[in-house]
Amino acid sequence: MTRKEQKEERRNAILMTALDLFVKRGYYETKISDIASAVPMSTGLLFHYFGSKEELLIELVKMGAAATGSTGKMADIPASVFFESFLSQLFEYSKAQPWVFNMFVLMGQARRSGMPEEARKIALSASGIEDTAKIIKKGQKEGIFRKGDPKLLSTCFWATVQGIMEEMAVNKEFKAPDPEWLIAILLK
Amino acid sequence: MTRKEQKEERRNAILMTALDLFVKRGYYETKISDIASAVPMSTGLLFHYFGSKEELLIELVKMGAAATGSTGKMADIPASVFFESFLSQLFEYSKAQPWVFNMFVLMGQARRSGMPEEARKIALSASGIEDTAKIIKKGQKEGIFRKGDPKLLSTCFWATVQGIMEEMAVNKEFKAPDPEWLIAILLK
DNA sequence: TAGTTTATTGAATTTAAATTCAATATTTTT
DNA sequence: AAAAATATTGAATTTAAATTCAATAAACTA
Numbered sequence: 001m002t003r004k005e006q007k008e009e010r011r012n013a014i015l016m017t018a019l020d021l022f023v024k025r026g027y028y029e030t031k032i033s034d035i036a037s038a039v040p041m042s043t044g045l046l047f048h049y050f051g052s053k054e055e056l057l058i059e060l061v062k063m064g065a066a067a068t069g070s071t072g073k074m075a076d077i078p079a080s081v082f083f084e085s086f087l088s089q090l091f092e093y094s095k096a097q098p099w100v101f102n103m104f105v106l107m108g109q110a111r112r113s114g115m116p117e118e119a120r121k122i123a124l125s126a127s128g129i130e131d132t133a134k135i136i137k138k139g140q141k142e143g144i145f146r147k148g149d150p151k152l153l154s155t156c157f158w159a160t161v162q163g164i165m166e167e168m169a170v171n172k173e174f175k176a177p178d179p180e181w182l183i184a185i186l187l188k
Numbered sequence: 189m190t191r192k193e194q195k196e197e198r199r200n201a202i203l204m205t206a207l208d209l210f211v212k213r214g215y216y217e218t219k220i221s222d223i224a225s226a227v228p229m230s231t232g233l234l235f236h237y238f239g240s241k242e243e244l245l246i247e248l249v250k251m252g253a254a255a256t257g258s259t260g261k262m263a264d265i266p267a268s269v270f271f272e273s274f275l276s277q278l279f280e281y282s283k284a285q286p287w288v289f290n291m292f293v294l295m296g297q298a299r300r301s302g303m304p305e306e307a308r309k310i311a312l313s314a315s316g317i318e319d320t321a322k323i324i325k326k327g328q329k330e331g332i333f334r335k336g337d338p339k340l341l342s343t344c345f346w347a348t349v350q351g352i353m354e355e356m357a358v359n360k361e362f363k364a365p366d367p368e369w370l371i372a373i374l375l376k
Numbered sequence: 377t378a379g380t381t382t383a384t385t386g387a388a389t390t391t392a393a394a395t396t397c398a399a400t401a402t403t404t405t406t
Numbered sequence: 407a408a409a410a411a412t413a414t415t416g417a418a419t420t421t422a423a424a425t426t427c428a429a430t431a432a433a434c435t436a
Contacts, residue, residue, distance in 0.1 A: 026302030028216035114214030163351025
């Protein structure tokens, strides 16, 4: 393995550790030294990889923004199955791929509050609300979704999912609910 | 007005200002000096009223815990109307009584993460999840609510409401959804 | 292998924000 | 109105955590 790859891998370990801690305890509650000792490495070394704590966060949020963009591609599958399959996958990943799960929670937190302004801007610019609003509009035309402003329904749906995911992030006992329960928000 | 009353009023002004800022920007993003100048008063004076920033937060969370306790009393109204009326009132208050609204959001944030541990403990001990789980069980017996672990449904419901409220706290455009949309999570 | 570059550490420094404090103004009490 | 108590300010101090740095070790290059 080349040195460059080594470095890349180490960087990634830091990112994943930070993501995990940010989501579990919150950005400000997580000290650089907490991240470092969890990786593990010395506090000083972490600055060899990232210029600052905020830079580390921003990189994570940018990764999340990039990943969110890919959600839009799913927009061409039928409205009736989009949400069902999206949530199933998301909840499924929560066990197998903590990364996806954590990223989802982090992005939601960044969009709201309790993080540096910069992170918020990036997260807001990458929100999938418009994309799903379109799918909801389609579903309304098909007559399967309830009436109402699609964007409002979309925001409402994602806020709901966000609430559930955050609960899962901090409450180990809480098992993912049946996706049907949440989709009921949209269905007629 | 006596001096004692004056002081009480001032204390309250600080509490309400802090609550508002904590909810809008987050606990750590809010500086003591931000609270002081919003009240308005000097930074130093704020310490004449509260021993520390954390003490101020804890007092708010305790107030919230006390208020939450009163929710339990509603448990004897029919399951079918409990959630409907609770949400209507909550959303109604979000305009007229920002206090109730903000407190709700703060308690949820405290229960999860991004705040000092102490706040979390208090908030967790005052959660209404058990109370509503009972109401849900009743509703299930009546045959109006869907099947599933009542506690899970209850947690799910509150996580949902929490998600919506947090969205409202930071996103001015977002209008409260029709309570029916959220109650659909519980209904058969 | 000698020399160069990169990784690593932990202690020293900086920084931003909380907290204290001495000085002054205001209100209450006698 | 003088004395005592309380409120208020803003600057000085403390503190906790981020960040830098000098020194050392390890890995790579020639």
